[in-house]
Amino acid sequence: MIRIRPAQPGDAGPLVELTSQVSSEEGAWLLASEARRSVGEERRYLKAVRRAHQHAAVYVVVDGERIVARLSLARDPHPASRHVADLGLMVAASHRRRGIGRSLLEQAVVWARGAGVTKLELHVFPWNEPAIRLYETFGFTREGLRRGHYVRDGVQVDVILMAYHVPA
Numbered sequence: 001m002i003r004i005r006p007a008q009p010g011d012a013g014p015l016v017e018l019t020s021q022v023s024s025e026e027g028a029w030l031l032a033s034e035a036r037r038s039v040g041e042e043r044r045y046l047k048a049v050r051r052a053h054q055h056a057a058v059y060v061v062v063d064g065e066r067i068v069a070r071l072s073l074a075r076d077p078h079p080a081s082r083h084v085a086d087l088g089l090m091v092a093a094s095h096r097r098r099g100i101g102r103s104l105l106e107q108a109v110v111w112a113r114g115a116g117v118t119k120l121e122l123h124v125f126p127w128n129e130p131a132i133r134l135y136e137t138f139g140f141t142r143e144g145l146r147r148g149h150y151v152r153d154g155v156q157v158d159v160i161l162m163a164y165h166v167p168a
């Protein structure tokens with residue numbers, strides 16, 4: 001059975017593994033070509049998130065015992081934009097096109113409403129057509145192209161900024 005639940009510190013190992021797998025895909029979907037955090041760092045991050053309540057959240061999708069997807073949310077720290085949160089998500093290649101990405105966006109909206117966040121934003125690479133299609137189908141719109149905004153494997157790359165205004 002597939003279900004979504006908040007991530008626990010004990011999920012750190014499988015989450016780093018999932019990130020490594022998705023990061024190393026040829027599509028170059030994510031910011032780095034390898035997992036950014038060690039298992040220990042991920043565990044510490046998940047512990048901090050558990051205490052952060054309305055400031056950040058991580059959800060996982062489990063298929064039986066296996067973690068097959070992740071959603072991360074982080075609220076903007078500036079008081080003038082505390083109604084905004086950034087999100088990131090990934091689904092294991094084995095589990096794509098089953099509606100998991102869409103369910104994670106629905107979960108993001110539920111979290112946003114509970115946290116008083118009214119705008120969700122994200123960055124996506126221009127070549128990531130699957131993700132752009134998912135976001136546009138859901139209702140995200142393009143807010144701009146940020147040129148040379150990230151360095152991926154030593155090269156500056158453009159990224160599209162997209163956002164979704166959470167309906168009241």
Ligand SMILES: CC(C)(COP(=O)(O)OP(=O)(O)OC[C@H]1O[C@@H](n2cnc3c(N)ncnc32)[C@H](O)[C@@H]1OP(=O)(O)O)[C@@H](O)C(=O)NCCC(=O)NCCS
Nearest residue numbers: 029089090091096097098099100101102124130131133134
């Ligand atoms: C992008 C990603 C999260 C989509 O997850 P998913 O679970 O496969 O998406 P869903 O099954 O919920 O798809 C919902 C809709 O998005 C669109 N979509 C998703 N994948 C698509 C693809 N490969 N091609 C075209 N449209 C696609 C479709 O409209 C789809 O609806 P449909 O299947 O009824 O046609 C997933 O492909 C992924 O993890 N990719 C690698 C990591 C990544 O790119 N993360 C986002 C970084 S910004």
